[in-house]
Every structure is written in C-alpha cells, then in structure tokens.
Amino acid sequence: MKNFIKIFIASAVLLSASLVQAQDETNRWSVALGINAIDFYSIDGGDDNLGGYFEELVDVSDYNILPAPSRLEIGYYVGDGIVATIAGSANSIDNVYEMDVEDLFYVSVDGGLRYNLREIYNGSDFFNPYLGIGGSYQFIEDISFGTFNGTIGFDVKVAENIYFNLQTTYKHPFEDQNGVFAAEGPRHFQHVAGVKFVWGAVDTDGDGIPDSKDDCPETPGLEQFNGCPDSDGDGIKDSEDECPYVAGPAETNGCPDSDGDTVLDKDDKCPETPGLVALMGCPDSDGDGIADGDDECPNEAGLAKFNGCPDTDGDGIADKDDECPNEAGVAELNGCPRPAVPTVQEQEQLNAYAKTILFELNKSDIQAQSAQTLSDIIDILKKYPESEFSIDGHTDSQGSEAYNQKLSEERANSVLRYLVNGGIEANRLSAEGFGESKPIATNSTAAGRQQNRRTEINLKK
Known part of the structure; x- marks a missing residue:
C-alpha cells in the first residue's frame, strides 16, 4: 500500500504537466470519490505529544490508509473562483507514532470554501491549484472534536469532465482533547487522492463552448472568439467584420479590395479592375471623368x-x-x-449672264462671243458644289408653238452641255424648254420679243 501511494503521488505530478480543467462557472457541480490518508506524523518529544508541524510530512510510513474508496466530496462553484464543498470520509487508525493503537474507527464530516488560484494570475486551464479553508467534525472511537482546516491541492483533467484530484488538509482542533491522544489534541493531516466528475455546462449552439463563456451562445463559433463565429475565416469575428462572408484583412475591417485600388469590394462597382475613388472604383481610361463602363467612347475624352x-x-x-x-x-x-447657296445678288447675276448668251439664228448653237459669259457662270456654279440648278429655255412668239418649244429645249440643253464640259457635274444640272409660254415682255415689239428670247439659270436646291 505504501508503494501504491508513492506511485499515486508521482502520477499526479506528471499529470499536472499535461491536461487540466478546473471546476468553474462552466461546470458548477462536482463529485469527487477517492481514498484518504490520515497522518498524525512524528512527535518531537514526549510520550503523549504529537510531532511538530510539517515534520516528515511526505513520509508515507506514517499514513493511515483504508484500501478502498473512503472519501466522497460534493462541490458547487459559487463564483469568482470560489467553490463550496461538503465531504465525508472514513478511515482506520493503526499508525500513531509510538502509540499502541489498532483499528481505531475514524469518521470525518467536512465543509468549506476553496479558491481557485488560477483566478489570480488569469492562467489557462492547463493547471489549476487551489487553497481552501473550512471546518470539520471528527469521530475517533469514543471521542469527537471539531477542527479548523486549511487545504491545498490541484485538479488535473484526464478525460472530458473527468479529473484527477490531489489535496492535503491540515486539521487543527478547536480545543484540547482527552483520551487516547495527548492534551494538545489530535491535530493531523488528511491527504486525499481521487477522481472528480464535473457537470452543469450548457452549450446551446453545440460549439464546445459553454453558454456561460459563449458571447454568441446561439450561434456556433470559435473558442478564440469566445464562441462567436468567423464565417469567412479571416481571423475577424463576424460582429466586428464589415464583410463577414468574404475574407479580408484586419486593416479594412475584414473587407477585401480585390483590385487594390483602395476602394473596398463592397463599395467598388468594378471590383476586379483598378479604378478611381471618385468613380467608385471604376476606371476612366480617357480621363474625361466618365467611368469606362458608362462611357460610349472609353478611349476618347x-x-x-x-x-x-x-x-x-x-x-x-x-x-x-x-x-x-x-x-x-x-x-x-x-x-x-x-450646302452653300448663291445669294440673291448672285442668283440675279446668273440670270443676267444667262440672258446674254447668244445663239445662232434659229439654232441652238452658242455663239463664240458668249464664251466669257459662260465662263463667269461656271465660276459662280463652282462656288456652290452642293447646289443644283435648272437651265430654262424661252422663245418669243414668232413661229409655230411647236417649233418654239423644240428650239427652247435644244438651246437649254446646249447650255447644259457647255457647263458640263466646263467642269460642272451633270447631276447638278437639269434643262427644260418652255417655248413661248412664259414671256416676260410683249411680243408686239422688237424690244419685247428680244427680252422673251432668253435663257435662265435658276437655283433648284
């Protein structure tokens, strides 16, 4: 049994360097079952006195151990690192220094408060030591007495909600006792090693973080964010992420800027193409202040x-x-x-020129002396390349009407051919004869008939 205790203590030290979970607000209730060792330790003199404090404390040869589960403790986390406990234990006393005793029945009922030291240094759950104070009432055969207790111990996690527990409690009597123990009273240590079970955590969203520690208890999240989610996995929790479903850097509050134009994608109308802030992230290739997407001529200002x-x-x-x-x-x-058109004055000049065009008698042949007149007409027509003109032929009333009609048509066409040969486009000209139908003077006089024998050049459009 002594070797078992040594192995148990050594195992506790090794486990304390591994997985640990302390009882706290996430697991308020605990039940611990274990063995206890009662140690009246060495005396420093006198046949009836117990030893000095802490003498040979770890000498397991002084321990009284009942080789069976002999202690039960119930704990409840009150808050602020404090756990209230109540415990009961039993033992058999047969080892009191230089005292002849055998199988004295030992029973203890304990109550107290325990403080998790991790609350002081704000450490992780890796290792949780604690201190405790309280009192208990002991029964040893025919005597009973109360004690003031001081406890030190630690918890080590070995599985989910299961913990290894090791602690030592010093029990000092309230007053001197008589009987089998000396007058100073049966002060002693009670060492405990056991297994603790904790429960009471509620995890509504099933993310492994109890509601009491979960800032987002109804939404599955991450431990690093106290149970709150990071939907886009960018290391910024959703509540602080302006773009919770698209990964982005912290300096832009979790929003990306895919094209690197300093306009965040959420505000960027052209998120894949670098652009201007003034145009909400869209480019303006020609620099005319109009985004390319709205610019019908994006490469011309x-x-x-x-x-x-x-x-x-x-x-x-x-x-x-x-x-x-x-x-x-x-x-x-x-x-x-x-198109430019002749002025009224130019139009009058054209007709003045046209009226002076001379033809051979009763023929359509243009006399040579009219060449200069026709040259002046050509110069005017060339000034208005978009304008179209009609060439109208007229005669006096001498001769038959049919003859006069034919002669007027031939003379109009003779002028048209001359003008075309002089460089005027044929499609700009038309010719028509009116015979004697449109006199501008009386045909009763020679002067009147001369005025009626004429050619006109009129603007069509």
Whole structure:
C-alpha cells in the first residue's frame, strides 16, 4: 500500500504537466470519490505529544490508509473562483507514532470554501491549484472534536469532465482533547487522492463552448472568439467584420479590395479592375471623368452629355454620329453643314449672264462671243458644289408653238452641255424648254420679243 501511494503521488505530478480543467462557472457541480490518508506524523518529544508541524510530512510510513474508496466530496462553484464543498470520509487508525493503537474507527464530516488560484494570475486551464479553508467534525472511537482546516491541492483533467484530484488538509482542533491522544489534541493531516466528475455546462449552439463563456451562445463559433463565429475565416469575428462572408484583412475591417485600388469590394462597382475613388472604383481610361463602363467612347475624352464621346466641331452632334465631325453642321444633315447657296445678288447675276448668251439664228448653237459669259457662270456654279440648278429655255412668239418649244429645249440643253464640259457635274444640272409660254415682255415689239428670247439659270436646291 505504501508503494501504491508513492506511485499515486508521482502520477499526479506528471499529470499536472499535461491536461487540466478546473471546476468553474462552466461546470458548477462536482463529485469527487477517492481514498484518504490520515497522518498524525512524528512527535518531537514526549510520550503523549504529537510531532511538530510539517515534520516528515511526505513520509508515507506514517499514513493511515483504508484500501478502498473512503472519501466522497460534493462541490458547487459559487463564483469568482470560489467553490463550496461538503465531504465525508472514513478511515482506520493503526499508525500513531509510538502509540499502541489498532483499528481505531475514524469518521470525518467536512465543509468549506476553496479558491481557485488560477483566478489570480488569469492562467489557462492547463493547471489549476487551489487553497481552501473550512471546518470539520471528527469521530475517533469514543471521542469527537471539531477542527479548523486549511487545504491545498490541484485538479488535473484526464478525460472530458473527468479529473484527477490531489489535496492535503491540515486539521487543527478547536480545543484540547482527552483520551487516547495527548492534551494538545489530535491535530493531523488528511491527504486525499481521487477522481472528480464535473457537470452543469450548457452549450446551446453545440460549439464546445459553454453558454456561460459563449458571447454568441446561439450561434456556433470559435473558442478564440469566445464562441462567436468567423464565417469567412479571416481571423475577424463576424460582429466586428464589415464583410463577414468574404475574407479580408484586419486593416479594412475584414473587407477585401480585390483590385487594390483602395476602394473596398463592397463599395467598388468594378471590383476586379483598378479604378478611381471618385468613380467608385471604376476606371476612366480617357480621363474625361466618365467611368469606362458608362462611357460610349472609353478611349476618347468626351462630354458627359454625349456619354463620354467627343464633339470635335462643337455642333452638338457627337463625333460617332457626325458624318462631318470636323465641320459644324446640322442634325438633319447628320452633322454636316448646309450646302452653300448663291445669294440673291448672285442668283440675279446668273440670270443676267444667262440672258446674254447668244445663239445662232434659229439654232441652238452658242455663239463664240458668249464664251466669257459662260465662263463667269461656271465660276459662280463652282462656288456652290452642293447646289443644283435648272437651265430654262424661252422663245418669243414668232413661229409655230411647236417649233418654239423644240428650239427652247435644244438651246437649254446646249447650255447644259457647255457647263458640263466646263467642269460642272451633270447631276447638278437639269434643262427644260418652255417655248413661248412664259414671256416676260410683249411680243408686239422688237424690244419685247428680244427680252422673251432668253435663257435662265435658276437655283433648284
């Protein structure tokens, strides 16, 4: 039995360097079952006196041990590291220094308070020593007495909710006793080794962290966050993570910035492409202040009213829709300018020239002396390359109407051919004869008939 006690103590020391879990608010109730050793230790003189304090304390040869479970303790965690305990134990006394005793029956009822020293240094559950104070009442054969108790011990975890317990209690009598023990009273040590079972923890969310220690008792979480979750695994608990479902760094409160443009993805309209803060993280390739995604001309600086497209000629028509982007124009001509047209004065000049064109008598051949007049007409027409003109032939009323109609048509076409040969596009010209149908003067006089024999050049458009 003495060797067993030595092994038990050595095992406790080794276990104390391994897994430990103390009774606390997570496991308020405990029951401990073990063996106890009563030690009246060595005397330092006199046949009836017990020894001095702590003399040969670890000399197991002085121990009285009942080789069976002999102590039961119930504990309840009160709070602030304090555990209230009540215990009962039994033993058989046959070892009192230099006293002839045999099988004295020993019974003790104990109560007290124990303080977990881990509360002082705020350590982990790796190892939990404690101190205790209390009192007890002992019965040894025909005598009984009360004692004031001081306890020191520790708990070591060996399995879930199961702990190894080792403690020593010094019991000092309240008053002197008579009988088998000396007048100083039966002061003694009670050493205890046993197994403790704890329970009482509630873990609503099943994350292994009791509700009493769980800051998020209804949501499974991590021990490092006192039971609160870190859904995206970025090391920032959800309650402090502005982006709890997307991993991000601590310096941005858990939100990522995938493109590194300093605009967080949650605020970035273009999270995969570096952009500008002013454009909510979107790029502006042409620097016109319009995000590429909204810019119809992302590589050309333009105007907001044209969705980022330029209007080079400033005519209010975007270049992409402007058929004449470098010339101010009008919308109905798709941005091109209106064609230049002869002024009223120029139109009058054209007709003045045209009326002086001379033809051979009763023929459509143009006389050579009209070459300069036709050259002046060609110069005016070339100034307005977009304008179209009609060449109208007229005669006086002499001769038959049919003859006059034919002659007016031939003379109009003769002028048209001359103008085309002079460089005017044929598609800009048309010729028509009106015969004697549109006189501008009387045909009764020679002067009037001369005015009626004429050619006109009129602006069509």
